[in-house]
Amino acid sequence: METRVDVAVIGLGAMGSATLYQLAKRGVKAVGIERYTAPHTLGSSHGETRITRQAVGEGPDYVPLVLASHRIWRELEAATGMSLFNSCGTLIMSPRDNKALHHGMPDFVARSISSAEAFDIPHEVIDSAAIARRFPQFTGLSGREWACFEPGGGYVRPEACMEAQLIRAQALGAEIRSNTVVQSVEQTAGQVRIVTDQGTIVADQVVVAAGSWCASLLGGAFERLLTVTRQLLHWYEIEDMSAWQPASSPVFIWMHGEQETDYFYGFPPAAGDPRLKVATEQYATSTTPYTINREVAPEESAAMYEANVRGRLAGVTARVAKAAACLYTVTPDRRFIIDRHPEHDRITVISACSGHGFKHSAGIGEAVAQQVVESRSDIDLAPFSMARFQ
Structure with missing residues (x-):
């Protein structure tokens, strides 16, 4: 069986669900193709929460994307009645003399401040004294x-965001x-032919947003540029919730040492939920979406607690309520790829969001x-072109 459409979107995670929704809004005859059933827990866009911040320390090129995303989340909330975005605040902190990299960028607090000033972001x-006074849950401050x-x-809420966009996409056709x-995906004679295990789709254009599967699907330069890494998420039990009041409990990114790995991030507990979700990042060990170990060993959660959590977060115990693994796909410079395929002008690729993509996905x-x-x-999508790798 062969189907003909204007645009096909391959992969319906963060980027694919957003793109399919926006195409449907524009009256395009579009189909979204997903190897599982979105949203799911086998890619990069699960885990209950994802940080969003407009003062983006990764660089000013990203700020218009996240500004658009915040607008779209609110539009989707109004259209669906779903709760997608909690503006509880974001706190990014480090020792003042800290030069360690975060997402490939040094002086991350200073860079975040610079973005906020450049775009008039409140x-x-x-x-340190003000942090301790206003946010008593952070107990391991050095004073610097x-x-x-x-x-x-x-x-x-990533699962809800994807679900909302897919609901709206279907409602719009x-x-x-x-x-x-x-x-396989092959461009020939002014069209793109997609062969699947459920039949063939012929499209005028294709958007590939397959996340960690992009390299194996597209081959060539993408196999050289894209690296997949295993990341871990941990939820620890809180025995004393007194320091975690909603009015003083922001999302946080805490760079506490001199190495890029001396950092972790976390989310305030939801109302009535005595768990705290925290995570860090690693880029030293690669994997594939086919071979990743999706189980998190107790010793991995214990190591995370000892290296980052102990002595820094009030009332948070080493007892693990939940743990999960997810996938990051990264480029050598930790920046995105949003570009036409270098050999096929009817194929657009969105990939390698390098651990900071969900906040930008709707935009x-x-x-x-x-x-x-x-x-x-x-x-302007030019800063995310593949030309920078040539």
């Missing part, structure tokens, strides 16, 4: 810290094919849909 710069507090930051494995979906439909976008 924020405060606070010192400074922080950028962004009251409009917070977290989004898009087709979703779940549990469908793409076997990326809108920009890519504009690019596909109108050959332009309101947001």
Whole structure:
């Protein structure tokens, strides 16, 4: 069986669900193809919460994307009645003399402040004494810290965000094919032919947003540029909730040492939920979506607690309520790829979001849909071109 569409989107995680929704809004005959049933726990976009912050320390090129995303989350909430975005605030802190990298960038607090100033994003710069006074849950301060507090930051609920966009996409006419494995993608004679285990789809254009499966699906330069890493998420039990009051419990990113690995991030507990979710990142060991160990060993959660949590977070115990593994796909410079395929002008690739992509996903979906439909976008995507690797 062969199906003909205007645009096919391969992968319906963060980027694919956003793109399919935006294409459907524009009246495009579109189909989304997903090897599982989205949202699921086998890729990069699960785990209950994802940080969002507008004062992006990774660079000013990202700020328009996250500004658009915040607008779209609120629009989706109004359209669906779903709760997607909690603006509890974001606190990014480190010792003032800390030069360690975060997402490939040094002086991350200073860079976050610079982004906030450049884009008029409400924020405060606070010192260690103010952090201790306003946020009593942070108990392991050295006295040398400074922080950028962004009251409009917070977290989004990734599973709900993807679900909302897919619901709206279908309501606007898009087709979703779940549990469908793409076997090949080939551009010939002004069209793109997608062979799946459930039949063939012929599209005028294709958007590949397959996350950690991009390298094996696209081959060539993508196999060289994309690295998949295993990341761990941990939820620890809180025995004393007194320091975790909603009015003073932001999302946090805490760089506490001199190495890139001396850092962790976390989320405030939800109302009535005595668990704290925290995580860090590692880039030293690679894996694949086919071979990843999805089980988190007790000793891995214990090591995370000892290296980062103990003595730093009030009332948080070493007892593990839950743990999960997810996948990051990263480029050599830790930046995104949002570009036409270097050999096929009818294939657009969104990949390698390098651990900081979900906050931008709704805006990326809108920009890519504009690019596909109108050959332009309101947001400049040139900084995410593959040309920088040539």
